Amino acid sequence: MIDFTFTEEQEMFRKAAREFAETQVAPKVAEMETTGEVCDEVVKALGEAEMMALTIPEEYGGLGLGYTARLIALEEISKVSVGTAMMLQVFALGIEPIIKFGTEEQKKKYLPALAKGERLASTAVTEATGGSDPTGIRTSYRKEGNDYILNGRKCFITNSHIADTITTLAKDNENPKAYSTFILEKGMDGFKPTHKEHKLGMRGCNTGELAFENCRVSGENLVGEEGKGMRVALGAIGDVGRGGMVGCALGLQAACLEASVKFATERILYGKPISNLQTIQNKLAEMKIDLEAGRLLGYRAAAIQDKGGRSSNEFAVAKYFTTEAAQKAAKMAVDIHGGYGCMEEYAVSRYLRDSFVLGPSAGTSDIMKVIIARWVLS
Ligand SMILES: Cc1cc2nc3c(=O)[nH]c(=O)nc-3n(C[C@H](O)[C@H](O)[C@H](O)COP(=O)(O)OP(=O)(O)OC[C@H]3O[C@@H](n4cnc5c(N)ncnc54)[C@H](O)[C@@H]3O)c2cc1C
Structure with a gap:
């Protein structure tokens, strides 16, 4: 039997x-939009509320609540601040390779x-020559003995x-x-955010560049x-990265x-x-239809993941649908507000800007279609 209801928990x-x-x-959204950072008080509160612990297994200090819970948290936080949700989304993406x-x-x-x-995480894959095509x-x-010496630059890194x-x-x-x-740690020689x-x-979170100059990694x-690192990185992006962007997009749709x-x-x-x-x-009505459809797609993919299955294809469908729907919803929200929608004091103007930034993160809509077509043709 298919159960479409959430549990009481x-x-x-x-x-x-x-x-x-x-x-x-x-209360901190306006400040974070100006500073371009999730502020310390919010990071501390997220930690105290155990929002970073959701996908971490209990034996390592986490809650082990899984991906449906994570999607719920991201949707609710993104409804208020897409920037904060994005910080949290990339946090989980960054630690997924360690967990798996x-x-x-x-x-x-x-x-x-x-x-x-107490510590924050991120993932750094994208470079100027390799976004949609990570082999670039x-x-x-x-290799030097037991160490690896890294050289290069990463761009568009959340929480950089x-x-x-x-x-x-x-690459070798x-x-x-x-x-x-590799796992990098802040303060390692030859590694710095630039x-x-x-x-x-999505101005309320930090995005930037990282540089590695003869960075020695044990x-x-x-x-x-x-x-075999491509499989590690792409596996995390496929499930956790796309899934997280679905949470961010659903929250924005609901806010609109x-x-x-x-x-x-x-x-x-x-x-x-x-x-x-x-x-x-x-x-x-259109906004409501898209929100309900997006929720069905997203939570279904998360449920598959919670049962131990891979859901990167299902999340590709959900990511395509919800991020496109969020843009549509934000435009309609601005339209409904008439001239007021163009004014900064109305949140819908922020929603419209945020909606355009949902697309590229964890793969553009074009790339989602490439993945979905490959799935259909296989
Ligand atoms: C706010 C934000 C946060 C991000 N955070 C992170 C992060 O934390 N870590 C990280 O590693 N990366 C991060 N990224 C990078 C993100 O993953 C890339 O921007 C994304 O993968 C697209 O790569 P690109 O920007 O190089 O675009 P390109 O790959 O250069 O794409 C340019 C255009 O070509 C199209 N295109 C490319 N290939 C194909 C194809 N095969 N078929 C059809 N069309 C195609 C694209 O859809 C796009 O329209 C972030 C990006 C943003 C905007």
């Missing part, structure tokens, strides 16, 4: 995540502090300047077809087998609908609220 968790977002994140492919020593060393939010990356490593533990992908400079994944980006949207920090319903029922034209106008009602 999941409903309670959603309520708690919503309260958390409204009380701990919402890490040695016992690596898990014991890194996961407990990450679960408490140029960051390379060479605040992460303490970063999983990264590099003697065998350009072999890639390996340029900070100023983004179109063999103990190799994740998975040497030369809620703001539009509020405005449409309060704005009086011709002596009546504009919610009486059929054109406005059509937009609200």
Whole structure:
């Protein structure tokens, strides 16, 4: 039997995540949009609320609640701040290689502090020469005894300047077809964050560049087998990366609908609220249809993942649908607000900017279609 309902625990968790977002994140949104960082108070509160612990197994200090819970948390937080949700999404993406492919020593060393939010995480795959095509990356490593020496630059990295533990992908400079994944730690010699980006949207979180200059990484920090790193990195992006972006997109869709319903029922034209106008009602109905459909796609993929299956194809469908729907919803929300929608004091103008930044992260819509077509044709 297919059960389309959330459990009582999941409903309670959603309520708690919503309260958390409204009380701990919402008051800081304006500040974070200006500074381009998730502020320390929010990071601390996320840690205390165990939001970083969701996907970490209990034996390593996590909650082991899984991917449905993570999607619920991201949806509720993104409804208030897409930037904060993005910070949290890439945190989980960064630690996934350690959870799935890490040695016992690596898990014991890194996961407990990450679960408490005492350390922050990220993943660094993209480079100027390798985004949609990760085989184009140029960051390379060479072996020196038990160590690896990394050289190169990563761009568009979420949490670039605040992460303490970063999983990264590099290619073997003697065998350009072999890639390996490494754990980097803040403060390692030859490793530093450089340029900070100023983004179109999702401004409330940090995105930037990382540089490796003869960065010496111990063999103990190799994740998975040497030369098999592409599978480690892409596996995490496929499930956790795409899944996280679905959570961010669903939250934004829900925020657009809620703001539009509020405005449409309060704005009086011709002596009546504009919610009486059929054109406005059509937009609200379309937003609701897309939100419900997106939720079904996203939570279904998360449920498959929670049962131990791979759901990267299902998440490709959900990511394509929800990120495109979020853009559509944000445009309709701005339209419903008339001139007010173009003013900064109305959140829908931020939603529109944010909606455009959801697309590229964890793979563009074009790439989702490539993946979906490959799935269909196989
Ligand atoms: C806000 C933000 C946060 C990010 N955070 C991270 C992070 O934490 N870590 C990380 O590693 N990366 C991160 N990224 C990078 C992101 O994964 C890449 O931007 C994305 O994979 C696209 O790569 P690109 O920007 O190089 O675009 P390109 O790959 O250069 O794509 C350019 C255009 O070509 C199209 N295209 C490319 N290939 C094909 C194809 N085969 N068929 C059809 N069309 C194609 C694309 O759809 C796009 O329209 C982030 C990006 C953003 C915007």
